[in-house]
Amino acid sequence: MAVDTPPVLHATGISKFFPGVIALDDVELALYPGEVHALLGENGAGKSTLIKCLTGAYSRDGGTILLDGKPIDPRDPLSSQAAGIGTVYQEVNLLPNLSVAENLYLGRQPRRFGMIDHRRMVRDARAVLAEYGLDLDPARLLSSYSIAIQQIVAIARAVELSGKVLILDEPTASLDRDEVQLMFSVIRRLKARGLAVVFITHFLDQVLELCDRATILRNGCVVGTRRLESVSQTEIVTMMLGRQLEAATKHHDAGPPGKLLLSLRGFARRGAIEPFNLDIHEGEVVGLAGLLGSGRSETCNAIFGAQAADRGTAELRGAPLQIPNPRAAIRHRFALCPEDRKTEGIVGDLSVRENIILSLQARQGWFRPLPRARIEEIAQGYVKALDIRLANLDTPIRLLSGGNQQKALLARWLATEPDFLILDEPTRGIDVGAHAEIIALIERLRAQGMALLVASSEMEELVAYSSRIVVMRDRRQVGELRGEAISPTSIIRAIAAEEEAVA
Amino acid sequence: MIRATIRRILPQLVILALVLGLNFAMFPGFFHLEMHNGRLFGNIIDVLNRGAPVALLSVGMTLVIATRGIDLSVGAVMAITGAVAASVVTEGGSWIMALLAALGAGALCGIWNGFLVAVLRIQPIVATLVLMVAGRGIAQLLTKGAILTFNDPGLIRLGGGTILSVPTPIWIWVTLAVVVGLVVRRTALGLLIEATGINERSARLAGINAKVLLIAVYLVTGLCAALAGIVVTGDIRGADANNAGLWMELDAILAVVIGGNSLLGGRFSITASLLGALIIQSVNSAILLSGMPVEFNLVIKAIIIIAILVIQSPRVKHSIYLLRASSGPVLARRAVAAKGAVGEDHP
């Protein structure tokens, strides 16, 4: 790739606003022919918004897009496709009940005397797919092939239709190792044909293996574009997470932990989390660090029985323990604030009051309703204690802001007086004020002797409240940091795995 | 609390009053009551009495729909339980044995539906379709295809008799509604059912035993269907497997919908569903009293029901709300408070 070749696609000053949010702020992206370009960033950094602006799925609020030096203004995915930009998403966007050839030529089937020429279509499809290193029968149903093959058919269709720029949005998320290699070989062929490929993924290893350059986004801004051969993994992670590494020392003096509460040995769930050991003591906050998809949430869910472990043993205060479902966990005074507040946490149409007492009531049983006075006392008490801002307790919880919803969910679990509180991304998507309050609350609960497990992608946050930090990568524990060793730098190093975990 | 309830059922009360008014306009003696042989006699009693099967079904159906489910089998379960009750008395059993056997059969049917929905995770509409189709066949096997008639005074009294001059079916549905209403609202069941219907995943993670709860709800629906089956069987002194409860599941669903309950589950009101059942029966009564040729029956019913549903549609409700809001300063402020700036955009 010569530096002086002009970019095939050059987007400058791309901006996109949603009510109250700047989703993209003056973003620049240049793609050269024959390169594979990674788009990196944590959730909410603006990757998919940028893609949607380029393909016309969103109308951008500012900026220009030059394709081959000429400005284009895609109104919808079809027009960007016609202009030369093809997109393939994680979920295959084809019709599984049609044949491979029909999927490849849908809407532009070769015709003969006005009728679809099936024989020619199958013949052409076979030739096209051969270019992608696939030898298969195009007359068979798409659904009879694996997801990887379906992905490649989708790529072939996108390339045949557009042919200049190919955007791949997490194409490898549901593929196994061999299938990923198959996918890579296809992408390399396309690169050799001079296409510009945009590759979006959460797997850094794959980026380093496949891509030439990377553009890193954070909070809707471009942090930088780097040639990958001249950059370290740590540098990339730092850019993605955006932490000033020198900052953030521990705010509290973690006293000696209390008695051993929960001990897990060889805990695992097939397809979700590799076997791990974990000891949690009273008066201790264990932080769970790792990139998205590293297995943080899966660990939390397995311990709480939300997606029950299928291997391993658990002991609670030395006694064996089974956690087949959340009810069992709650009975043993576990609590879990899940990551996805909307679909797993709140019950949107119920009032804040009902949401707060829900778990306590569920544990009490159907026929032992909490007395009205007690409900009022609990709800009012937590609204005051956690400073939940609302018009009144009858308000449906879905009308609250993210921070207040999160506090109400915390109230739900605190009302059950748990011994062990699991928080999965407790500060995601909430405002700065609530953020600080929740961190303070975690520290307060620890001081009262509660055991906490907190999964978070916020480094300073983890440093601030964790007594120790378990680092995860690729669905397994890769290290543990304690005491003085805890700092954002050490966490990022452990995540990037440039050196073995500091014990 | 009571004011909130009244606000919730106000649309249904207004519609019921309108339909009853329509009856009165066509037949001035509509509200007339008199005594015949110690039996209260009048059109309004007929509405309450004839509305009994749908009212009974709508109690259970409300709960099932609140869990985001549906039960298409209730009509067929009526046929089964009616056949069971009639078989017991024709074999010499007492009416109490017949009642218990029918309730047992209804409970079994409900558990079966609940098992398919909660344990096997089959979509409720498909799961209950099984019994809807098979149930009538089971009932026909029990009656050998004929109308199984009986003369047991106890069983007849349940469907066609009176207690304190009021037809027994009215007592049955009112008692059932009060009992279920109290159990649901005075225990935590109502809350847990609503939580499961709104967001089953959240509910499960909050520690609710959604599986057992779902089975229990279908069980209650089966019991309601059993009572409805006994009422229609006692009423005609025979179990008519071909016709008992035929299409009545649709009337029950309609009652729940007219009651303003969402088919997507969640918040529910049994009272509103019962009003829905009475509205349907009042419409039927109006059709019978009108003396129109029979060919118009279904058209008239459809027109009235479409009108009711249009009045209840969120869009129409919202415009009525805005219209009222713009007419008075107090309401206007409330509308603005509830809807943010929207209220000001629509003078």
Next chain:
Amino acid sequence: MNILKSLLLSAAVLMPASAFAANETVGFSQIGSESGWRAAETSVTKADAKERGITLKFADAQQKQENQIKAIRGFIAQGVDAILLAPVVATGWDEVLGEAKDADIPVVLMDRKVDAPDDLYLTAVTSDTVHEGEVAGDWLKKAEDGKPCNVVELQGTTGASVTIDRKKGFADAIADAPNIKIIRSQTGDFTRSQGKIVMESFLKAENGGKDICALYAHNDDMALGAIQAIKEAGLKPGEDIKIVSVDSVPDMHLAIAHGQSNATVELTPDMAGPAFTALEAYWKDGTMPPKWIQTKSTLYTQDSDNMAAYERKKDLGY
């Protein structure tokens, strides 16, 4: 060849018939058992055949025409001496009836007719549903004898041909009696419970029933439901309100015997009797019956022996 075959065949058919009128085999393709009357028709046919020494091969089609066609082809293959067919629908019979004709097997239609050339079957035994309505109307006309009488009518299922015919027959019969007026007419869907519910509303709408002189119901089940409604309204069915209906099911005979109803027109379940009689004549000397044998629409009133009718019918499966 063909002549020889048919000669042999007719000889085979005629020989035993002339000898003893026994050992004939008849195939009976029944629609199914959707109603009590249908079940009664099946049991009467079986009893009739037994009495006459005819071997009956019975096939229940479960409401499906293809099952009936299959059954008829089976009968032809077995070489039966005649086929009784109660057709589930009117159309689509030409081919299979042609096959029966080619095999020289006479087919007798029962209870319903078909849309096929009439040389494809021997005869059809059916009742005249318009006539049933007429018999009911004539009875009321005679019973009231010029006195003014307001009639309420419980119709069958809206749009069914039986409903249309029974309504028409009754209306025709009372057309020349200005004293008899139909004041209300609603559908009771042929069911007991609907009959009761609709009758309740008639009673309320007509001054507590005092303005109603008579009830005409298109079937007995609706009338039986209406009887209960009349009783609950404090009136005496059969006296305060006269009742005439169609079908003659056992429960109705019981009601008439107890004075709670007045008359019922029989839709006889014995379609097979006339059919066998016609077949026996045909087997014997080739006598061709008329193309339509109309069954009798017998009228049962309080003067008839209803208890005997009840005893006769109660175990037929109604």
